[in-house]
Amino acid sequence: MSPPPPEVVAKNRFSWFLIWQTSTSTTIYFFTILFLLSFSATPKFSPSQLIFSLLKFLTFAFSNLLFSSSLSFLSSPKPLPSASPLQLAAGLVRFAFVSSPVDPEFRRVALVSARFVVFVVVAGVSGVLSVVCFCGFDGVEVIERLRFRGFVFGVLYGLYFVYKKSWVLEFPIIQRPLFYSFKMGLPLAIKRALKLSIVAYLCSAALLVFLPDQFKSVGTMGQFITAQIILYIGSFSVFLCWELSHHLHQVLHTKRYLFAPPKGSAAAETNPTEPLLAALEESIPDSLPQYLAYLDLCMVCENNVDAWHRAAFFEETGETYKKVVAACLRPLEQLTSNLSEVLEGCYVGKAHQLSNQLQSPTDSQLDSKHYESLNNFQKYAWCAKAVAFLTERSHEEDRFGVAQLTGSNAAVLSTLISSLLAIEVFMGKKTSLQPQHLMGPVTIKWNTPSTGRRDVATAKKRDGPLHAKTCAMADVLRNSIYSIVSAFHDEMLTSTKAGLLEKDWVTKSKPLFGTYELLGQKLRHFLDFRAS
Structure with a gap:
C-alpha cells in the first residue's frame, strides 16, 4: 500500500482539523452556557426555548466552521508579501484612469492583501454570531445590543492575527505526539485569550460612546453589571475557541508525514523513494505538501530511525x-x-x-x-x-x-x-x-x-x-x-x-x-x- 498523493494529505489534515476544532469548541460552548445560565434570573426550559437553544448551537457551530475555513484559506508555510493601503489605492487609481496592463507583482501582493481583508471580515461575522450565541439568551433586545460588540471582537482579533503573522505555519524543531503538542499549547492559548478578551472588551466599550442611545439602554444598575459579566465571559470563550482552533491548525498541519510505503511491504522493497520524490518534484512550489516532503526528507537524512529509507537513496x-x-x-x-x-x-x-x-x-x-x-x-x-x-x-x-x-x-x-x-x-x-x-x-x-x-x-x-x-x-x-x-x-x-x-x-x-x-x-x- 503506497501513501496517498500530496494533495490528499493536505485535504485529510484539513478534515481532521475541522473534526477536532468542532469537538473542542463544542465542549467550551456547553460548559460556558451552563455557567452563564446561573446569571440568568429566570432560566426557561420550555419547548420553544429548547428549539431556540438548538438553533443557537447550530449557529455557533457554523460560525466556527466559517472561522476555521478562513483560517485555512489564509495560512501559508512562509510569509507572503502584501501591499499597503497606499499602494493598493495607487494601483486602483492607475488601473481606473491609465490604460496600462496590471503589473503581475502588484496583482500578486494585492491578492494577498485581499485574503487578509476577507479573513478580518469573516472574523467579524464569526464574532457577531458567536457572541450572540453565547450571551444572547435573554431575548431579542439583548441580541440587538450584542451585534456591534461581537463584530468589534472579531475585527480586532483578525487585525491582531494578521499583524502578528500568526497565519504562517511554524514547523517545530522537535516533533512530538499530537496530543502532547496540543496539551503543551493550552496554557499559552488560555493566557492569550484572556489578554485579548480584556483588550477587546475595553475597546468595544469605548466605541459604544459614539453609538446611538438605543444601543446603550441597559435598565437597572444590577442588570447592567450582570450583562457586562455575561458579555466578558462569553467574549473570553469566543477568543478561547479561536485560539484553540489556531493552535490545532498549527499542530495538525505541521506534523511530520512519512512519504514512504510501510516497511516490509512490496512497495518498500521495490521503490520506496517514489512517493517522496513525487511530493518534492510535483507539488505546487511552496505549498504545504512540498514543505512536508522537505521536512520528511530532512528527518530521513538526519535520523537513524529511517535508515532503511535512506539506504534506498544509494541505489546502484x-x-x-x-x-x-x-x-x-x-x-x-x-x-x-x-x-x-x-x-x-x-x-x-x-x-x-x-x-x-x-x-x-x-x-x-x-x-x-x-x-x-x-x-x-x-x-x-x-x-x-x-x-x-x-x-x-x-x-x-x-x-x-x-x-x-x-x-x-x-x-x-x-x-x-x-x-x-x-x-x-x-x-x-x-x-x-x-x-x-x-x-x-x-x-x-x-x-x-x-x-x-x-x-x-x-x-x-x-x-x-x-x-x-x-x-x-x-x-x-x-x-x-x-x-x-x-x-x-x-x-x-x-x-x-x-x-x-x-x-x-x-x-x-x-x-x-x-x-x-x-x-x-x-x-x-x-x-x-x-x-x-
Missing part, C-alpha cells in the same frame, strides 16, 4: 541520489541567484571588483523580492541540512560510491559555499581575495568592519527584521559545510597535499556567486576550521 544506478540532491540544491540555487542579481546590480561596470573586493549594498539598492526570498528560511534550512546530512552519511553508507561518481559531493559543497558567500555579503561582511605574490600561499582574508562610525545604511539593515533570519541561514550553511568537511577531513587533506582539493571538491562551472578561486579558498578555511 545513482539516479535516485542525483534526484534527491537536485531537489535539495534547487531552492538554495534560487536563493543564491536572487541575491546574486541584486549584488551584481550594485557593481554595473565594476565586474572586476567581484574577485578583489566584495562589498555589501545599501538598502536603497535592494529590491523587495530579494528580501522576500529570505523569508523562506525554513525550506532553505531543511534543504541545506538534508543535503549535508546525506553527503555525510554517504561516507559510511554509500556502498556503490554513487555520491562521488555522480559528482554530487562537489556540487553540494560548491552550492553551499556559494550560498554562504552571498548571504555573508548581503549581511555586510566584506571579503577580499589576496593575490598569491603578496600573501605567499593563496588565502582568503575576512575584513572585520571598522570600529568607528558604521555606515548608516549598513546599520539600518543590521537592525532590520530580516537580520535574524539572515544570520540563522548563515549559521545553518556553516554547520552544514562543517559536517561534510568533518566527515571527509582525511580525504580532503590528502587532496590538499596533492594539490587537487579544488579539482575534487569544487565544480569547474561558474558558481552562482563568487569565483572558482574564492570558493576554493573558502573551502580551505573550513578545512582548517577557521571559517566563522
Whole structure:
C-alpha cells in the first residue's frame, strides 16, 4: 500500500482539523452556557426555548466552521508579501484612469492583501454570531445590543492575527505526539485569550460612546453589571475557541508525514523513494505538501530511525541520489541567484571588483523580492541540512560510491559555499581575495568592519527584521559545510597535499556567486576550521 498523493494529505489534515476544532469548541460552548445560565434570573426550559437553544448551537457551530475555513484559506508555510493601503489605492487609481496592463507583482501582493481583508471580515461575522450565541439568551433586545460588540471582537482579533503573522505555519524543531503538542499549547492559548478578551472588551466599550442611545439602554444598575459579566465571559470563550482552533491548525498541519510505503511491504522493497520524490518534484512550489516532503526528507537524512529509507537513496544506478540532491540544491540555487542579481546590480561596470573586493549594498539598492526570498528560511534550512546530512552519511553508507561518481559531493559543497558567500555579503561582511605574490600561499582574508562610525545604511539593515533570519541561514550553511568537511577531513587533506582539493571538491562551472578561486579558498578555511 503506497501513501496517498500530496494533495490528499493536505485535504485529510484539513478534515481532521475541522473534526477536532468542532469537538473542542463544542465542549467550551456547553460548559460556558451552563455557567452563564446561573446569571440568568429566570432560566426557561420550555419547548420553544429548547428549539431556540438548538438553533443557537447550530449557529455557533457554523460560525466556527466559517472561522476555521478562513483560517485555512489564509495560512501559508512562509510569509507572503502584501501591499499597503497606499499602494493598493495607487494601483486602483492607475488601473481606473491609465490604460496600462496590471503589473503581475502588484496583482500578486494585492491578492494577498485581499485574503487578509476577507479573513478580518469573516472574523467579524464569526464574532457577531458567536457572541450572540453565547450571551444572547435573554431575548431579542439583548441580541440587538450584542451585534456591534461581537463584530468589534472579531475585527480586532483578525487585525491582531494578521499583524502578528500568526497565519504562517511554524514547523517545530522537535516533533512530538499530537496530543502532547496540543496539551503543551493550552496554557499559552488560555493566557492569550484572556489578554485579548480584556483588550477587546475595553475597546468595544469605548466605541459604544459614539453609538446611538438605543444601543446603550441597559435598565437597572444590577442588570447592567450582570450583562457586562455575561458579555466578558462569553467574549473570553469566543477568543478561547479561536485560539484553540489556531493552535490545532498549527499542530495538525505541521506534523511530520512519512512519504514512504510501510516497511516490509512490496512497495518498500521495490521503490520506496517514489512517493517522496513525487511530493518534492510535483507539488505546487511552496505549498504545504512540498514543505512536508522537505521536512520528511530532512528527518530521513538526519535520523537513524529511517535508515532503511535512506539506504534506498544509494541505489546502484545513482539516479535516485542525483534526484534527491537536485531537489535539495534547487531552492538554495534560487536563493543564491536572487541575491546574486541584486549584488551584481550594485557593481554595473565594476565586474572586476567581484574577485578583489566584495562589498555589501545599501538598502536603497535592494529590491523587495530579494528580501522576500529570505523569508523562506525554513525550506532553505531543511534543504541545506538534508543535503549535508546525506553527503555525510554517504561516507559510511554509500556502498556503490554513487555520491562521488555522480559528482554530487562537489556540487553540494560548491552550492553551499556559494550560498554562504552571498548571504555573508548581503549581511555586510566584506571579503577580499589576496593575490598569491603578496600573501605567499593563496588565502582568503575576512575584513572585520571598522570600529568607528558604521555606515548608516549598513546599520539600518543590521537592525532590520530580516537580520535574524539572515544570520540563522548563515549559521545553518556553516554547520552544514562543517559536517561534510568533518566527515571527509582525511580525504580532503590528502587532496590538499596533492594539490587537487579544488579539482575534487569544487565544480569547474561558474558558481552562482563568487569565483572558482574564492570558493576554493573558502573551502580551505573550513578545512582548517577557521571559517566563522
